[in-house]
Amino acid sequence: MAIPLETFFLDPSTEGTLQARIQQMVAQGILDGRFRRGEKLPSSRKMAQHLGVSRITVTLAYTELVADDYLSSRGRSGYFVSENAPEPPAFPARRSNRSSVDWSRAIGQRFAPVLGMDKPADWADYRYPFNYGQADPTLFDGANWRMCALQALGKRDFSSLTADYFDGDDPQLVEFIARQTLPRRGISAGPDEILVTMGAQNALWLTAQILLTQRRIAAIENPCYPALRSILLQSRCQLATVDVDEDGLVPAHLPEGTDVVFTTPSHQCPTAATMPITRRHELLDKAESEDFLIVEDDYEFEMAFLKPPSPSLKSLDKNGRVIYVGSFSKSLFPGLRLGYLVGPAQFIREARALRAAVFRHAPGHTQRTVSYFLSLGHYDALVRRMSRAYHDRRRVLDSALEKHGITVAGKGAYGGSSVWVKAPKPVDTVQLARRLREDGVLIEPGSPFFSGDEPPRNYFRLAYSSIPAERIEKGVSFIGKAIESELGNS
Structure with missing residues (x-):
């Protein structure tokens, strides 16, 4: 492997002749572990042009490094880091802890850990x-996922793989969500009412940024998803917690003046309580009479093996007050980081603009792979x-x-x-x-x-x-x- 020419530069603070400074530059790279045994150095001609020195100066520096067994010369092949070169230390290079920056003042806003819990990687x-x-690797259909990923890499899908959608999404995935996924929850939505997100958590963040200000009140369930609480605290809104019972959120306990309610009615997080239909209607009626919005996180609705899931709040909403959050990360795998928002076109337009300002859109290849996995029946x-x-x-x-x-x-x-x-x-x-x-x-x-x-x-x-x-x-x-x-x- 050749060492890139751009990694070499002469430190203006070093002293000595040009030859000595070049020797020090190469030797330091080897001692720091940046240049590994067997890696090829740039030719003396290219190094001289890059550093703006004479070629003979570089050649003499290389010759001295060969004599010191830092480098080896292989005839017409050039110079390589010697197999006998000193090993870099096994411990990381020490860095100075000194800083002239007062970080207690420089940091304008502090962020608490999102989950506040230990998630062991092993x-x-x-x-x-x-x-x-x-x-669970024993349940996941890895073979068909790989097939769909390869199909998404094909020439036919070149534009979906490489294009900059700017603030748009893969139309094939959006169409599947609109025609197949949402109807299973009783939801009807057009393409202008759907936004693909980087998982449900990103959908919740976008929603909070758009709907909340420091003067608005957000109500959340207690207990609730820790990352949601962190998102709302970061938004600096006024946060109200509402204790749940065996049927989930209690609409009657919502504080007066609430602007936005975040709820998990079909599968309360973490108690798993399911909100009855009568209570869902009660919540929707209260939202209409007291003029607040509802954000419904409908995670895990696919995992209905005891009996069919209850209708989503969004499907019962006749007045456009529910914003719906869905996710493929729960049913496929968490590393996928793909979800979606469903809401009135005016809201989705703002969410699309905010998403574009932060990261434009979810990767095109990921969207197209999921689209194939869904449409070919592998997901079901x-x-x-x-x-x-x-x-x-x-x-x-x-x-x-x-x-x-x-x-x-x-x-x-x-x-x-x-x-x-x-x-x-x-x-x-x-x-x-x-x-x-x-x-x-x-x-x-x-x-x-x-x-x-x-x-x-x-x-x-x-x-x-x-x-x-x-x-x-x-x-x-x-x-x-x-x-x-x-x-x-x-």
């Missing part, structure tokens, strides 16, 4: 991973396969939780991929999760989902999307024993 190495939101087949597996795992999990006396606080009316668990009050599930890792068990402590300075510490979420059915009972037995031990120590 989750797949744990034998009992009850963690939420990861793809994947959802059916996941639903069957989740149904089996849920049955095993429910039985195991009952056997070990673990209380389920919420498990959803139609399915999903997780249950919400309540441990006895003395148990701190943050400590519980830390202890369970020693047994190869991953759980999600519930405190980050709650608002307030002193959130409940005895809740946790158990997901079954990534753990084989045959390991669930054993994993739950570890959880039961750990809870008993915590109670014994309290």
